[in-house]
Amino acid sequence: MAELNYGLSELALEIRGMVREFAEARVKPVRAELDETGHFPTEILRELGKMDLMGLYIPAEYGGTFEGDSMPNLIAVEELSRICIGVSVSFAANGLGADPILLGASDEQKKKFLPALASGEKWAAYALTEPNAGSDAGSIRTTAVKKGDKYVLNGTKQWITNGGEADIYTVFAVTDKNRGARGVSAFIVEKGTPGFTFGKKENKLGIRASATRELIFEDCEVPAANLIGREGTGFIWAMKTFDVSRPGIAAQAVGLAQGALDEAVMYAKVREQFGKPIIANQGLSWMLADMATKVETARALTYATVQSIDRGVKDYSKFSAMCKVYASDVAMQVTTDAVQVFGGYGYMKEYPVEKMMRDAKILQIYEGTNQIQRDIIGLALNKEYGAVAKK
Amino acid sequence: MHIVVCVKQVPNTTQVRINPETNTLVRDGVESILNPFDENALEMALQLKEKHAGTKVTVLTMGPPQAAEVLKEAVGRGADAVVLLCDRAFAGSDTWATSYALSTAIRKLEPADLVLFGKQAIDGDTAQVGPGVADWLGIPCIAYARKIEIADGKAVVERNFEDGYEKLETPLPCALTVLKEANVPRMASLRGKMAAKKLVLQPTTAEMVGADPAKLGLNASPTRVVKIFSPPPKTGGVKWQGEEPAVLAQRLADLLRERKLI
Numbered sequence: 001m002a003e004l005n006y007g008l009s010e011l012a013l014e015i016r017g018m019v020r021e022f023a024e025a026r027v028k029p030v031r032a033e034l035d036e037t038g039h040f041p042t043e044i045l046r047e048l049g050k051m052d053l054m055g056l057y058i059p060a061e062y063g064g065t066f067e068g069d070s071m072p073n074l075i076a077v078e079e080l081s082r083i084c085i086g087v088s089v090s091f092a093a094n095g096l097g098a099d100p101i102l103l104g105a106s107d108e109q110k111k112k113f114l115p116a117l118a119s120g121e122k123w124a125a126y127a128l129t130e131p132n133a134g135s136d137a138g139s140i141r142t143t144a145v146k147k148g149d150k151y152v153l154n155g156t157k158q159w160i161t162n163g164g165e166a167d168i169y170t171v172f173a174v175t176d177k178n179r180g181a182r183g184v185s186a187f188i189v190e191k192g193t194p195g196f197t198f199g200k201k202e203n204k205l206g207i208r209a210s211a212t213r214e215l216i217f218e219d220c221e222v223p224a225a226n227l228i229g230r231e232g233t234g235f236i237w238a239m240k241t242f243d244v245s246r247p248g249i250a251a252q253a254v255g256l257a258q259g260a261l262d263e264a265v266m267y268a269k270v271r272e273q274f275g276k277p278i279i280a281n282q283g284l285s286w287m288l289a290d291m292a293t294k295v296e297t298a299r300a301l302t303y304a305t306v307q308s309i310d311r312g313v314k315d316y317s318k319f320s321a322m323c324k325v326y327a328s329d330v331a332m333q334v335t336t337d338a339v340q341v342f343g344g345y346g347y348m349k350e351y352p353v354e355k356m357m358r359d360a361k362i363l364q365i366y367e368g369t370n371q372i373q374r375d376i377i378g379l380a381l382n383k384e385y386g387a388v389a390k391k
Numbered sequence: 392m393h394i395v396v397c398v399k400q401v402p403n404t405t406q407v408r409i410n411p412e413t414n415t416l417v418r419d420g421v422e423s424i425l426n427p428f429d430e431n432a433l434e435m436a437l438q439l440k441e442k443h444a445g446t447k448v449t450v451l452t453m454g455p456p457q458a459a460e461v462l463k464e465a466v467g468r469g470a471d472a473v474v475l476l477c478d479r480a481f482a483g484s485d486t487w488a489t490s491y492a493l494s495t496a497i498r499k500l501e502p503a504d505l506v507l508f509g510k511q512a513i514d515g516d517t518a519q520v521g522p523g524v525a526d527w528l529g530i531p532c533i534a535y536a537r538k539i540e541i542a543d544g545k546a547v548v549e550r551n552f553e554d555g556y557e558k559l560e561t562p563l564p565c566a567l568t569v570l571k572e573a574n575v576p577r578m579a580s581l582r583g584k585m586a587a588k589k590l591v592l593q594p595t596t597a598e599m600v601g602a603d604p605a606k607l608g609l610n611a612s613p614t615r616v617v618k619i620f621s622p623p624p625k626t627g628g629v630k631w632q633g634e635e636p637a638v639l640a641q642r643l644a645d646l647l648r649e650r651k652l653i
Contacts, residue, residue, distance in 0.1 A: 014581070014584065015581070018578070018579070018581065018584070021578065022578055025578070047577070047578075050577065050580060051577075051578055051579070051580045051581060052580045052581035052582050052583075053581060065581060065582075
């Protein structure tokens with residue numbers, strides 16, 4: 001198949017081949033069942049760990065294979081997403097959970113927690129959202145009170161991806177309620193810590209293979225050594241994490257949209273009505289052309305954002321927001337159109353596109369709704385052009 | 392423990408073409424892969440390595456220079472060492488000559504506790520090389536193995552039949568031919584693939600393993616392929632049950648006599 005040359009490294013291309021083959025062989029045959037039952041893809045993640053694919057974003061000194069190129073991990077997410085984003089979010093959430101550690105933790109903390117994540121022996125999760133703190137993440141109510149060499153955590157986290165399955169949680173809690181967002185701190189909490197339990201697992205519209213669960217902290221004592229950075233820096237790590245993780249959501253969107261496009265084109269070539277394949281109808285082929293154009297545009301923006309971050313571009317939160325909002329809107333449109341191409345068959349569970357359409361919706365919601373993303377872009381524009389005006 | 396896995400590079404097609412002149416396989420222009428059953432043998436070895444610390448897995452193949460590709464695949468999955476038995480002297484070997492050649496190479500390695508093979512290769516489909524090598528080496532062989540447990544210098548192996556299985560115990564060293572049901576072969580790891588890329592393979596020649604030239608190649612191969620054809624489908628046979636064993640035995644003996652089989 002013809003493709004653009006994005007200047008991918010040899011490693012990135014190798015990973016693309018490996019994950020594509022893996023997703024076809026191991027994920028495709030079970031995705032419908034995982035979707036139906038809501039079973040967590042434990043075996044799949046274990047195998048990805050054995051293949052050295054869980055540490056693509058972790059530097060070599062902490063057991064991973066990251067050497068300044070973020071594309072291999074991004075492409076692993078994209079290729080898994082092409083087949084199932086319920087699986088890819090379970091994979092990618094490890095990186096989300098580990099990002100605050102990578103960004104803000106001490107060398108000692110990194111050495112303690114990252115190698116087991118890189119090998120895939122342990123899994124991670126990111127715990128920010130609460131029942132009353134979604135987009136307004138600064139209003140979280142979980143508290144952490146210092147007591148000797150420990151912090152005592154109390155509160156409930158909601159909709160935590162990999163909740164219950166992960167071993168290592170980065171948890172955001174208020175250490176000074178008088179300082180708002182600047183009173184938030186980040187902690188590494190291990191599964192099995194007394195006072196740390198799990199609530200109900202959610203029953204969802206899509207990404208049903210993924211675990212989305214409540215975390216409950218009741219007088220949970222966490223070693224003070226597990227505080228990431230200083231007290232009050234938590235919100236910074238939370239937001240910086242999103243700046244680097246949002247292109248990952250865009251990669252999920254690109255992969256999912258590509259998967260839906262693949263299905264739609266193949267179907268349009270074999271489905272015959274009025275004595276010819278439906279792709280021979282201009283109305284339908286133009287629809288496919290628009291779908292393909294959107295997918296490639298989304299991919300180009302996503303890759304350009306990540307490659308720019310790797311090349312040292314500093315102000316990238318606007319672009320992270322752009323690729324997330326654009327690619328996820330594209331994924332919703334393309335999966336919806338794919339169902340349309342399939343017609344009545346597309347609405348049936350025997351075909352994969354209805355799942356893809358259900359799965360796509362979350363991409364416009366999680367890691368900051370697309371309205372929040374547009375806020376970020378708008379704020380950046382206001383700031384950038386304001387500076388010009390002053391000149 | 393030292394495990395040797397013998398593998399074969401085969402054409403990736405069920406439409407194997409035969410040269411009508413020589414009655415051998417035409418390999419030109421056909422993509423080559425690691426024989427699927429050999430993947431199960433390799434996986435069995437790698438799982439034993441994970442279970443028994445200090446285990447070394449050596450993968451051996453005999454073939455043309457391009458057979459190095461299947462050895463690279465094996466390194467990618469976790470093989471510790473590989474041997475490419477490659478020499479014009481081996482060309483045209485049948486299962487007898489191949490078994491002999493492989494056995495000489497295995498004798499040159501550190502002593503093997505276990506020698507594994509796939510059930511058969513998907514090109515020739517003879518299923519003879521595994522048992523043949525075991526014979527040359529003078530070690531027991533269990534064909535059609537689906538499971539193995541190793542303890543106290545012995546192997547307990549499950550061997551499949553069409554309607555059941557046997558559980559056998561054998562001393563080590565021994566040879567096994569492995570079924571597809573044994574496991575799900577892993578895929579190569581990233582670090583394994585990187586190691587495989589750096590691998591420089593020196594072919595091992597007939598002279599290096601001290602193989603007797605009179606037992607190698609086409610001329611030393613007693614097999615002559617006269618004709619290749621599809622066998623008629625197997626029919627169900629006759630099954631008697633539920634009566635006294637003595638009655639059934641009598642009936643069987645009568646039938647065999649009637650057909651002049653005894």
